[in-house]
Amino acid sequence: MSRLYLFHKPYRTLSQFTxxxxxxxLAEHIDVPGIYPAGRLDxxxxxxxxxxxxxExxxxxxxxxxxxxxTYWVQVEGTPSDDALAALRNGVELKDGRTRPARVRRLESVSLPDRQPAVDPRRHPVTQWLELIITEGRNRQVRRMTAHVGHPTLRLVRTAIGPWTLDGLAPGQWRCETLNAPRHKPRRSSMRKRT
Structure with a gap:
């Protein structure tokens, strides 16, 4: 049995314990010895x-x-056009190469806890929330993608990784799930029997 910890990382918290x-x-929120993050969040x-x-x-x-x-919910500056969303869906050319196609859609509203400090409506009077789903994880990729199409990211919240979601977790909260260990197929020997 493997234990998986789902944690809602707050804004301005590092994805490490020291x-x-x-x-x-993370040490300010999770007091479980011997666990490590699977990936990171900025x-x-x-x-x-x-x-x-x-x-494993x-x-x-x-x-x-x-x-x-x-899956990310991303608050961007301005209102992205259909062409900007199409560019994200097709993949954009970044300094470290072209991104894989993303799934993206506009969100009319989001249900998220307030962030401190909040995005300043005087500096950013027009914003749009997007749902962006990617299958790679380059450094600051989502932020670079939205900036590439002319809409810098103001707030970024990862809501899901594969089948695991943020549902029911407030910032700083975590829960543990027990997973059945995967069954491994025995490896066949590459050596042939001598006769």
Missing amino acids: DREGRAT HDSEGLLLLSDDG LIHRISHPKHKQPK
Whole structure:
């Protein structure tokens, strides 16, 4: 049995347990020894972070070859046009190469806890929430994608990773799920029997 911890990472909390600079870390919210994050969320991003004490499970969740879809609710500056959304769906060219196509749609409203500090409506009078689903995890990828199409990200909340969701978790809260260990097929020997 593997244990998976679903954590709602607050804004301006690091995705690690220690920090030499004294910034907020996971240790302020989770007191479970021997667990590690499966991937990360930037300091200025919020939402679902998965942790486990099972190294193989962490690898299956976080390694790009497994292409776990990650769902983000993204508040962007301005109102993206249909062409901007189409560009995100087709993949955009970033400095580190073209992104895989994303699934994207406008959200009319979102149900999220307030963030402190909130996005300033005087500096950003027009904003739009998008749902963006990607299957890769480059550094600050979602922010770079929305900026590329002319709509910088103001707030970013990861709401799901694969089948796991943020549902029912307030910022700083976590819950543990027990997973059945995957069944491994025995490997066949590549050596042939000598006769």
